[in-house]
Each structure stands twice: as structure tokens, then as C-alpha cells.
Amino acid sequence: MLERLSEEQRAVVAHRQGHARVAAVAGAGKTSTLAARVMALLDDGADPERMLVLMFNRAARDEFATRLQSLAAPGQRLPRVRTFHSIGHRLCGSLTRWGVLPARRLIEAEWQRERLARQAMVRTLEEYPELGEEALEPERLEAFGHFCERVKGELVAPEQMVESDDFGAETRHFPTAYRMHESLLEAQGLMTYADLLHHPLRALARDPSLRLRIQGFLDHVIVDEYQDINEAQLRLLALLAAPHGEVMAVGDANQCIYEWRGARVDAMLERFDRCFGKPTDYPLSYTFRHGHALALLANHAIAANRRRPDQLTLAAPGTPQTTIEARSGARALIETLEAWRDLGRPLDQAAVLVRSWTLSVPVQLRLLRAGIPFQLGREDRFVFRLPLVRALAGYLELALQPRLLADPAHLMLLFSQPATFVARERLERICHRLAESQRWLAREDALLEGLKPIQRRNLKKRWSLLCELPRLAQWSPARLLAKVIETLDAEKLLRRAAARREKGEEDVRLLDVLLEQAGELADDTAAFVALLKNPVEARTDGVVISTIHGAKGLEWPLVAVWGLNEEDCPLYGREMPLSPSGLEEERRLFYVAVTRAQERLALFNDGGERRPSRFLAESGWEACAAVAEAMAAGADTPVAVADPALVERYLCAFGHTLPLRQGDRPSLPAGWRPGDWIEHATFGRGEIELVEGEGERCILEVRFSTAGKRRLLAARAPIEPG
Numbered sequence: 001m002l003e004r005l006s007e008e009q010r011a012v013v014a015h016r017q018g019h020a021r022v023a024a025v026a027g028a029g030k031t032s033t034l035a036a037r038v039m040a041l042l043d044d045g046a047d048p049e050r051m052l053v054l055m056f057n058r059a060a061r062d063e064f065a066t067r068l069q070s071l072a073a074p075g076q077r078l079p080r081v082r083t084f085h086s087i088g089h090r091l092c093g094s095l096t097r098w099g100v101l102p103a104r105r106l107i108e109a110e111w112q113r114e115r116l117a118r119q120a121m122v123r124t125l126e127e128y129p130e131l132g133e134e135a136l137e138p139e140r141l142e143a144f145g146h147f148c149e150r151v152k153g154e155l156v157a158p159e160q161m162v163e164s165d166d167f168g169a170e171t172r173h174f175p176t177a178y179r180m181h182e183s184l185l186e187a188q189g190l191m192t193y194a195d196l197l198h199h200p201l202r203a204l205a206r207d208p209s210l211r212l213r214i215q216g217f218l219d220h221v222i223v224d225e226y227q228d229i230n231e232a233q234l235r236l237l238a239l240l241a242a243p244h245g246e247v248m249a250v251g252d253a254n255q256c257i258y259e260w261r262g263a264r265v266d267a268m269l270e271r272f273d274r275c276f277g278k279p280t281d282y283p284l285s286y287t288f289r290h291g292h293a294l295a296l297l298a299n300h301a302i303a304a305n306r307r308r309p310d311q312l313t314l315a316a317p318g319t320p321q322t323t324i325e326a327r328s329g330a331r332a333l334i335e336t337l338e339a340w341r342d343l344g345r346p347l348d349q350a351a352v353l354v355r356s357w358t359l360s361v362p363v364q365l366r367l368l369r370a371g372i373p374f375q376l377g378r379e380d381r382f383v384f385r386l387p388l389v390r391a392l393a394g395y396l397e398l399a400l401q402p403r404l405l406a407d408p409a410h411l412m413l414l415f416s417q418p419a420t421f422v423a424r425e426r427l428e429r430i431c432h433r434l435a436e437s438q439r440w441l442a443r444e445d446a447l448l449e450g451l452k453p454i455q456r457r458n459l460k461k462r463w464s465l466l467c468e469l470p471r472l473a474q475w476s477p478a479r480l481l482a483k484v485i486e487t488l489d490a491e492k493l494l495r496r497a498a499a500r501r502e503k504g505e506e507d508v509r510l511l512d513v514l515l516e517q518a519g520e521l522a523d524d525t526a527a528f529v530a531l532l533k534n535p536v537e538a539r540t541d542g543v544v545i546s547t548i549h550g551a552k553g554l555e556w557p558l559v560a561v562w563g564l565n566e567e568d569c570p571l572y573g574r575e576m577p578l579s580p581s582g583l584e585e586e587r588r589l590f591y592v593a594v595t596r597a598q599e600r601l602a603l604f605n606d607g608g609e610r611r612p613s614r615f616l617a618e619s620g621w622e623a624c625a626a627v628a629e630a631m632a633a634g635a636d637t638p639v640a641v642a643d644p645a646l647v648e649r650y651l652c653a654f655g656h657t658l659p660l661r662q663g664d665r666p667s668l669p670a671g672w673r674p675g676d677w678i679e680h681a682t683f684g685r686g687e688i689e690l691v692e693g694e695g696e697r698c699i700l701e702v703r704f705s706t707a708g709k710r711r712l713l714a715a716r717a718p719i720e721p722g
Ligand SMILES: Nc1ncnc2c1ncn2[C@@H]1O[C@H](COP(=O)(O)OP(=O)(O)OP(=O)(O)O)[C@@H](O)[C@H]1O
Pocket: 004, 005, 006, 009, 024, 025, 026, 027, 028, 029, 030, 031, 032, 252, 255, 288, 289, 552, 553, 554, 595
């Protein structure tokens, strides 16, 4: 088994003593290496009972356990492979048996989680009556649930978590609601997933003698996907490994894509040293997934990040020559997939990756029309299942079928999306009444009692719109949709209702996407509604559509990355500016996306109004392909590359030389780049930290030496390079 491993992989397997950190590039064969490491330890006489392998999720755990079994001799004892959750489960069990923690049941059902969050919020509203029913919207409750899990996962005070603006607009009541939620959990003998770690950690922090009871059982702890662990997981790991257990952490800081769930990119970097002392470092620099062109592209794609390991991805000898193309528009995407199929390649070997599910909507609609089968990582993301799409299709249907105005269920659909911020039970009763009476309620009607004037006005406005729609049946679907979106001020409502700011931005983008599709695909409203409501089934032999997050750890022969536009990938917007660390996380997502490909990578911008993503230019895809070609065939004339030093370093790793010349550097919107210095007539010298938008709308975020951080409209500000 060992002969198949590369030299770097063998070094990891043979690690002798102390903590170890394995920095693995994408496609470096972590799984095979770790499995070989475990088997080598066992061969050396290590006791499997004193070893623990921690994987990121259940799927990875099962895959790894199966891999170990396939390598083991019949009847050989193997170490435990667990997830952090399963460790938490066991710890909670032990601490309960010892009488330290009271017995609690884990909440597993979504409805149960929601009900408890609602109960906590209803009680909290007694203290914050001004917040009204809006705080009980499902999305706001989801935001609150997310808030509670983050507080526990990052082991911070709820007041501190409120300062992060990840949880939507109104959060000042969250700390009070958090405490209320905690006491409800306690009173009902329940706990959440985050409690599986949070409760044991709190108990262990309180009582040193308890720590002694759980420590000293492990000689070796191996942790995969280390870049995505949060504070609670890190603490637990440190506790379990103490006092003599040796930790081997394996991961890729460039693939840290869960900062919004509490992961920290420096976990693999400085923070590791702080927690465990200086480890022995092992690089796994060779990717076995793809060839030079894509390895070069991956290096370029991540180069602009400041927080990253100083490590190049190198293509291992014998990997396929990956081809790379970049094109524009949905038609081109369909052509690429059709060409793949025409080559006789199975469609399930092709994946379309998107930054957010919203961007999959035009892809799904196009595939449906082209008759190309597909499957989604998440069933609830089929277009016809998206609540906002269902509601918008419902508005269009009403225009065509006036009788729906008397259908309470249909009215409820239209009154629920976009949110009206009125409690569901009340809305249901209002819809029944409207369906029956076909006229708006009298001012003194009990059903309107207690509503704020603005809520009453908005409900009435929505009813007027619904009554008007049947008169506009002749309008095109795009015009009808635009009318609905504008009349309801839908963008504002979606942003306000969203569980996370990012989700709000995605919903708003979904409106754009549907408008575009309505304009492009149909001038026939009935046909457009039929397309939106097409109850398509997942086809396991179809093209895979996944978010980049969902593609973590996976690989496909053909990977198409769709939606490479500014504001989509990187994801940001007027209401959600990109922070420098946010931009770096977006860049890591792009890096994860491109490194899923084996034979062919196809990059697509949507060809619409938004500029192609800066990541396309940064990736230097054409030059990377040219260098790879020259590596294979030699070059007489110099190859133009944007970053000759980077390419030379890559070539040097293979003892290769090529004539290179400086090509164009990727130009950022308006020519400004983060890291550039400027001179401002009033504020003096400052460094650009962020560039957003383009041309007239280009905004710079600048840190001035004396005037602090400012946001400037580049076209108007009195600035020049300095
Ligand atoms: N020594 C080797 N020689 C040839 N192929 C290898 C070797 N080690 C691993 N591979 C292959 O490389 C591919 C990538 O391996 P794997 O999926 O374990 O990568 P990974 O490190 O987990 O990547 P990522 O971090 O991107 O998920 C797999 O198809 C695996 O079989």
C-alpha cells in the first residue's frame, strides 16, 4: 500500500512524535494518506482503543471507516472514527451518568426547534413590545436559532455576538431571547446540537477533577478538514488530547469556507501553534486531481488573499491535462453540457457549481427547456419548490385566473411572500375573510386590531394589487412581475425578513433572475408559470447542480462554475458591502469551486448587466493554459503571464524553465486595487482595503493614516494614486 503513496504522503504516514500539521492542497489525497497513517500506527503496535479519528461530517466519517476496513486484515481491531457531534453525544452521556449534567433530550425535528424559538421570542417580546409580530417571522426565528448556535459554537457572550451583523437588521433583543431560550430548554429537559459540545465544555471548565476523568485515554488524535473547526470543537479537541495525546491536524486553510459558522482561517495557521505549540509541518503540495493548467489557475486564484498558507499547488505527474475555458451566457453553458453528452460522456460526471442557490434558477430553467436532466444537492432547491418562486408564480396565475381571488389558500400564498410581518394565524383568518367577502376589511374589524398603521396599509395595498392583477392579464410576464415587485416594495421586504444578510441579498437577486428569465424565456405568461411550476424529479443520471459549499470534498471530470459576476461571486450588494475578510472568504469559495475539476473546467459569467467577476481576471486562466501547453510542447516565443514570479516558482518546482514575459495585470473595476495607496485632498494618504462596483458606482474603502476608515465614491473623491 505504501508504494502507491507519494514521498510527501509517506512522510505524513511515517510521522514519529509530537503534534503534526498537514497542509494539504485541494486533491492532495488526504483520505488515502490518513488511512495509511492509521494503518501504519497500528502496524507499529499502537493501541486502536487509544486512537481517535475525527471527521467533519457523517458522510466523511462513513467513507473513512469503510476505507480503513478495506485496508485491515480480517478481524483486525480498528480505531474509532467519529464526528465532533458523536463525541459530544458520548460525553453528554458520560457526564449525565456521573450526575454532572442533568439528562436532556436532543431536539432533532425542525418543527420542535422552531416552536421553542418562537416560545422564547414571544416571551421576550413582552420586554420589547415595539418589535411587534415582525420578530416572529419564520426567517427572523431562523436567524435567532442561528444566533444561539453561534454563541455556543464560538463560546462567546450573546452580547458580543450581537455585534457581528450576520443576523439581519433587528437583533438587540437576541441576548434576552437567548437566555429565555436557555431556560425553556432547561425547563423542558431539551438540548440543541450545539449543546452537545457546549454543555460538556462548560462542565469541564468548572471542575478540574472532571477533566482528569476524561483525559489520558488517547495517544493519537487525527483531525480531518481542520480548517473548518470552530472554537468549541477546538477546545474539546485540546481537552481530549491532553496531556500526552499527539494531534495530527489535516486541512487546507485556503478551503476554509465556513467563517459564517464560526470557522477561522487561522486555525491551520498561527492559531494551531498557540493551542498546541509548534508542530512538525508536513506539506501535501501535489494534487492528483488535475493537470498543470488548473494547478496554475488555482495558485493564481488564491494569490490575492493575505491570509493564506505560503504553499503552491503542484500537479502530480500523470494527472490528466485539464482544459480550461471561460465563456459568457446561459446558451454557452448549455452548449458545453451538450458537447459533453455528444462525446458520449455521462451527464452525472458533470457538475454545475454556483455561489448561491439563487444562481441555479436560470440554470435549472435552461436545462428544463433544453431537455437536459439534472439532480440537485438539495431537493428543496428545485425551482418549483422555492417559496418565493411559488408565490411569484402565484401572482402571475392570478392575473390569468381571476377566480383564484376567491381561493383562501391561494390568497395565503400571496400574503405570505414576500413577508407581511403579520402573524400566520391572523393572516389565515384575513385571507379566509377576503376570499369570502371580496372586499377589504372595515377599519374597526377585530382582525386588524393591534396592527400598526403601516402593517394595515401594507396589507390593504397588497389586496388592491391582487384585485388589479386580473385586469392586467394581457401584460407580458416580465412586466407583470415588475409591477408586483415594485408595488410591494419586495426588495425591502425580503431584506428585512431574511434570516441572514446574505440570504436577503440572495432573495433580492432571485427577483432579478426571475425578471431576466421572464424577459428572455417567454412572452407568454401561462408558459412561464408552467416552467416555474414544473414538478421536475431529480435524475441520478443527470448533471449535478450544487452550491460550492455543497461541493466541498468532491470532484467531477467536468466542472462548470456558473454566475461568475461581480455581486454574485464574490457575493455582495448595496446593503451588504464586502469586508476585506469577506472578500477573502469569497475568494476561497472560488478556489474550492475550480479545484473540483479533473479533466475540464468551464467558467461562465451570465452575460448580463453585471461585470464578469474579478476572480476570472485574477485566475489568469488563458495564461495558465498557455503555460501548461508550453510545458508540454516547449515554447519558442515568451509566454505572457500576469505574475511571472508565481509562474517561475511553479516551473522551478518541476525543474522546468520557459521564456516568460510580463503580460497585462488583472484590472480591477475602475483600475483601483486593494493594497494601492492614494492621496486624498483632505484626508491625506491612505491604503485601499476594498474596491466595489465599477465606473461611476465604484466605491473604495480606504484606511487613512490619520482620518481612519472612509468609504469614497471613486469618480467624485479628490484622490490620486499616492
Ligand atoms: N498517491 C496517489 N497517487 C495517485 N492518486 C492519488 C494518490 N493519492 C490520492 N490520489 C487520488 O487523488 C484524488 C484526490 O484525493 P482526495 O479526494 O482524498 O483529495 P483531498 O485531499 O481530500 O482533496 P480536497 O481537499 O479537495 O477534498 C482521489 O481521486 C485519489 O484517489
